[in-house]
Amino acid sequence: MSAIAVHGHPCFDESSHNSVGRMHISVAPACNIKCRYCHREIGSADNRPGVAYKILSPFEALEAVEKVVSLDKSIQVVAVAGPGDALANEASFKSLKLINERFPSLKKCISTNGLRLAERIDDLVSVGVSTISVTVNAIDPEIGRQFYKRAYLDGRIYREDAFDILAERQIAGIKAAASKGLAVKINTVLVPKLNAEHIEELAKAMHEAGAYLMNIMPLKPLGEMSTYRAPTCLDLEDARHKAEQHILVFRLCKQCRADAVGIPGLEREHGGYNQTLSEILPAVPLYH
Numbered sequence: 638m639s640a641i642a643v644h645g646h647p648c649f650d651e652s653s654h655n656s657v658g659r660m661h662i663s664v665a666p667a668c669n670i671k672c673r674y675c676h677r678e679i680g681s682a683d684n685r686p687g688v689a690y691k692i693l694s695p696f697e698a699l700e701a702v703e704k705v706v707s708l709d710k711s712i713q714v715v716a717v718a719g720p721g722d723a724l725a726n727e728a729s730f731k732s733l734k735l736i737n738e739r740f741p742s743l744k745k746c747i748s749t750n751g752l753r754l755a756e757r758i759d760d761l762v763s764v765g766v767s768t769i770s771v772t773v774n775a776i777d778p779e780i781g782r783q784f785y786k787r788a789y790l791d792g793r794i795y796r797e798d799a800f801d802i803l804a805e806r807q808i809a810g811i812k813a814a815a816s817k818g819l820a821v822k823i824n825t826v827l828v829p830k831l832n833a834e835h836i837e838e839l840a841k842a843m844h845e846a847g848a849y850l851m852n853i854m855p856l857k858p859l860g861e862m863s864t865y866r867a868p869t870c871l872d873l874e875d876a877r878h879k880a881e882q883h884i885l886v887f888r889l890c891k892q893c894r895a896d897a898v899g900i901p902g903l904e905r906e907h908g909g910y911n912q913t914l915s916e917i918l919p920a921v922p923l924y925h
Contacts, residue, residue, distance in 0.1 A: 643820045645713050646744055646768055647901050649850060654889045654901060658711035659746075661718045662698040662736075663689035663896040664728040668721035670750050670803060671786040674826060674862040677720045685857055689720045689896040695731040702736050706743070711900055716746035718770075719895035723747040724757050730764055737765035744768065748824070752788060752803055754810025758817055769814050770852070772824040773807050775800075775832050776842050783831060786861070808846050815847025822850040822887065827868045827876050829856075840880035851880050852887040 643649045647657045666679065681688040693701060706712050715736055717723040724747070733745050745765040750772050761769070775781035781800040788799035795802050814821050823843045827833060840851055853876050855868045868876075877886045891901045 643768065643849070646746065646820075647714065648716075648746075648770070648852075648890065649768055649820060649822055649887070651887065651889055656711070656900065657713050658709055658898070658900045659714040659716055660702060660705050660712050660899075661716050661893065661895055661897045662693055662701065662732055663691065663720060664693050664695065664698050664732045665717050665719055665721045665723050665726035665895075666692050667725045668750075669725040669752050669789045670722070670799065671788075672750075672860070673784055673786055674828070674856060674858070674860050674865075676859040679720065684894060686718070686892055686895065687720050688894055691896070692720075693732070695728055695735055698732040699735040699739060702740065702743075705898060706740065709899065712743070712898075714744040714746055714768075715740070716748065718748040718893070718897075722750050722752070724749045724753040730757075730760055733764040733766065741765065746770070748772070749810075750803065751807035751810045752790065753806075755806060755813040758810070758813045758819075761814075762817055762819070766819065768820045768822070770822045770824050771807060771811060771814075771848075772826070773811075773839065773843060774826050774828075775835055776804060776808075776839055777835055778804070780832050780835050784826075784828075808842075811843065811846040811848055815849075820850070821848045822852055823848045823884075824852050824854060824890075826856050827853050827873060828862070829866050829868050829872055831865075833868070833872060833876060836876045837879040837882060841883040844884040848884060850887050851884045852890050853877050853880060854890055854892055857892070 645653050645657055647654045647659055677687040717729045723729040746768040748770040774784045785799045788795040788802055811821050858865050880886050
């Protein structure tokens with residue numbers, strides 16, 4: 638893992654969280670798994686993962702980055718964080734390639750479920766990606782199968798065995814990324830009475846696979862998990878304490894939108910909280 642990759646990344650380096658900006662380019666609408674807690678939306682004003690006002694083409698993403706960095710010198714990271722899965726959309730690679738050629742000094746980052754991670758590692762490295770967040774909610778099949786409804790892979794739809802396919806590929810992808818020197822953060826959605834007692838086992842396995850950091854996030858009760866209870870602050874702290882027996886834990890995540898721009902959670906000079914591309918770049922033509 639490269640220390641340079643982590644330093645100055647507000648979602649990997651807590652010392653940078655309140656001073657360094659990131660830009661999420663919303664170029665990845667498609668997803669290859671169905672999580673039971675996920676509810677993706679285009680055009681939504683909700684401040685959460687899985688939503689964006691618009692979808693950018695790769696060239697529009699480059700134009701947006703050019704305008705944003707000219708306005709805001711705090712921006713040091715460009716990431717593909719949805720609203721679907723970065724690796725389920727070729728536009729992610731095309732966008733990052735264009736941006737890396739124009740802005741090689743900006744850190745490039747993606748978020749993924751890991752289903753296609755191992756097979757796309759070389760492609761990610763070639764477009765300048767140095768940090769990866771992988772959402773892993775369980776390694777125990779009995780627990781994991783309650784998180785995922787189906788997976789799409791090589792023209793097939795997996796249902797009962799969706800978690801088994803995903804879990805095997807997540808571990809392979811994390812190991813592959815670590816072997817290339819990329820910094821891997823594990824994002825885990827904490828669901829009380831489902832995976833809360835599984836966190837320590839999961840953290841240990843992720844560290845052994847090569848992950849650098851773990852981010853335990855509260856469930857936002859949506860989709861098929863809309864009736865589930867969100868964890869309390871005490872639930873979260875207990876889970877984080879268990880996890881940090883085995884791996885570094887990140888505690889400042891804001892669970893941002895797929896088109897968030899700026900310093901996470903802080904107001905910006907041109908106003909607003911966790912602004913989006915459509916709010917600060919009205920001149921950029923965006924499309925659905």
